[in-house]
Amino acid sequence: MNKSETHIIGAGLSGLSAAVALTASGYKATLYESSPQAGGRCRSFWDHELNSIIDNGNHLILGSNKSVFAYLKVIGNESGLIGQSNVRIPFIDLRTGKRWAIRPNYGKIPWWIFSDSRRVPNSSWFNYLSILKLMFASNSTTVKECLGGNTIMSEMLWEPLTKAVLNTEMHLASAKLLWPVIKIAFGNGAKGSQPFFAREGLSSALIDPAIDFITKNNGSIKYGCRLKDIEFNNKKAISLNFGEYSVDVGKKNQIIIAVPPHIASQLLPDILYPSETRSILNAHFRPQHPIKIPGKSKFLGIVGGTADWVFLRDRVLSVTVSAADELIDEKNELLAKSLWKDLCTALSIQNSPLPPFKIVKEKRATFAQTAGSTKSRPNAKTPWKNVILAGDWTNTGLPATIEGSVKSGLTAAIRARRKM
Ligand SMILES: Cc1cc2nc3c(=O)[nH]c(=O)nc-3n(C[C@H](O)[C@H](O)[C@H](O)COP(=O)(O)OP(=O)(O)OC[C@H]3O[C@@H](n4cnc5c(N)ncnc54)[C@H](O)[C@@H]3O)c2cc1C
Structure with a gap:
């Protein structure tokens, strides 16, 4: 057991992923979460009106999200997600009543694009080749510039897909950020694009088992602890101020800031962050x-x-x-x-x-995952020797997703371990 400790601010998926990686390899980690519940933007709650557990939002995970499945394996909850057995993405157009489904095939060669019944109605296999333009997109290229050439395809596939993945309109969205998802989802055939959902809820799938794992492995979590500011000295953080109390940061200890970008920018002066x-x-x-x-x-x-x-x-x-x-x-x-x-x-x-x-x-x-936004995503490394950044908004190379969050937490944990 290593005696050094990592203080992790924020118990969303990024902070939890960092804590899981650290405690799994014998390091001590303490999570500080401002709200009474962990999970951040990925959580469940009981709703009396609906008499049911509901999630803050629908979350879809893809079969190709390797970091998520590795995280679930470590926390011992691979069964927390349930995959849809028939791999199809069904659609309806409310204006015409027309229904269709995208049905990628198993295997590496995407022959499904040659089958009328597996693609958008009235589209041709040729239309799907335009996704290769995403591969060569620059930081300032929008998805529309790459995929907007065909109106039917834009309306019936690319716009809904772009909004779902990047939460940004196609004419503004970053082509560079869409590419890694398209590549792993469609490049690995039906296995890569298989949709997975939380079996009972996001918290019981991804959050609660992680907290169990962390607390059983020399970690802890403190709720209702909002980090107000950080005292710095000589390019190092020396004290964390939570209002009613403060925590002195030991000599070899590390800090991982895993809060949303607007809050990180208040805690860490002058850091780069996407503000929109x-x-x-x-x-x-x-x-x-x-x-x-x-x-x-x-x-x-x-x-x-x-x-x-x-x-x-x-x-x-x-x-x-x-x-x-x-x-x-x-x-x-x-x-x-x-x-x-x-x-x-x-x-x-x-x-x-x-x-x-x-x-x-x-x-x-x-x-806002717009073209150009990639330039305002900071790396895990900060100007302060013992402060590391994590979060879906940091420079993961992936969109702001569960996969990106888990990956960012892992990157931060690896960096913290190297310094302890
Ligand atoms: C409605 C919705 C739908 C989504 N759908 C999908 C989807 O289908 N697929 C997918 O992959 N992703 C989806 N996402 C994205 C995914 O939920 C996020 O990428 C992920 O949850 C971000 O995790 P995080 O830990 O980086 O940030 P957060 O979840 O924001 O965690 C930050 C934590 O820090 C805490 N905190 C803030 N300030 C302080 C402070 N000063 N001191 C201490 N703690 C603090 C917060 O309370 C929070 O718990 C969706 C997101 C939303 C909101």
């Missing part, structure tokens, strides 16, 4: 009678309405609207009515009054 953000809106409905998504799917992409995606878990239908900044200040009742109307059309629900609902608004869901 995008919202995500989620509406959870509990219809009176169980409702199924056609094709035994757990989710459905919606084109031509306000809703982007609907997910089904047990009795609860959950709608996601990404890059939802224009809607986020609308009244909940109005949002629920409009999204329920979309659902009734998408799922062919006849004459159904608005069921009990819960609206969850994440105003700063992710940083």
Whole structure:
């Protein structure tokens, strides 16, 4: 057991991933979390109105998200996620009622693009080759500049996919950030693009088992501890001020700052950070009678309405609207009515009054992953010798996702270990 300790600020997935990696290799880690619950932007809670556990937002993980599956293995909860067995991404266009599904094949050679029944209606295999343009995109290239050449493909596939992955509109979104996801998702065939979801909830899948693991392995977590400021001396952090008390940072100890970018920028003067953000809106409905998504799917992409995606878990239908900044200040009742109307059309629900609902608004869901935003993502290394950065917004080379968060925590832990 190494006697040095790492103080980790923020118990979202990035902070938890760092703590798991450190404690798994015999190092002491203490997490400080400002809220009463861990998980940050990836958490569950009990909702009385819906009589159910719901997540702050629908989260989809891909079969190719290697860091996430490695993290689950370490914390002993590989069964926390459930994969959809038939690999298909189903869609409906609300304006025409047309339904289709993208169905990648197993194996490395993507022959599915040559099959009419596996791709967007009225598209040609040729349209799919444009994704190769993403590979050569510069920092300032938008997704639209690479993939916007065909209107049908843009509306029916690229725009919904870009919004889902980057939480940013296609005409602004970074092509460079979309590429790593497209590459691993479609480059590995159906296995890579297999959708996974939290079996019972995000907290029981990804958060609670991590806390169990950390506390059983010489780590600890303190809730309700908001780091207010850091005292620096001679290019080192020497004290962490939590208001009611402060923590002296021992000589060999390390600090990992794993908080959202706007908070990190207040704690660490002059750091680089992406300041623009995008919202995500989620509406959870509990219809009176169980409702199924056609094709035994757990989710459905919606084109031509306000809703982007609907997910089904047990009795609860959950709608996601990404890059939802224009809607986020609308009244909940109005949002629920409009999204329920979309659902009734998408799922062919006849004459159904608005069921009990819960609206969850994440105003700063992710940083705006626009072309050029990659330049404002900092590395884990900071100008202070014992301070390391983690977070989905740091320079992971990946979009702001669970995979990116887990990877950033691991990178920070490796750096901390090297210094202790
Ligand atoms: C609605 C929604 C849907 C999403 N969908 C997907 C998806 O489908 N797939 C996917 O891969 N990703 C998705 N994401 C992204 C994913 O949730 C995030 O990338 C990830 O949760 C970020 O984790 P993090 O630890 O970097 O940051 P956070 O989760 O923000 O964690 C930071 C933690 O720091 C704490 N904190 C803040 N300030 C302080 C302080 N001063 N002192 C102590 N603690 C502090 C916060 O309370 C928080 O717990 C979604 C996000 C949202 C919001």
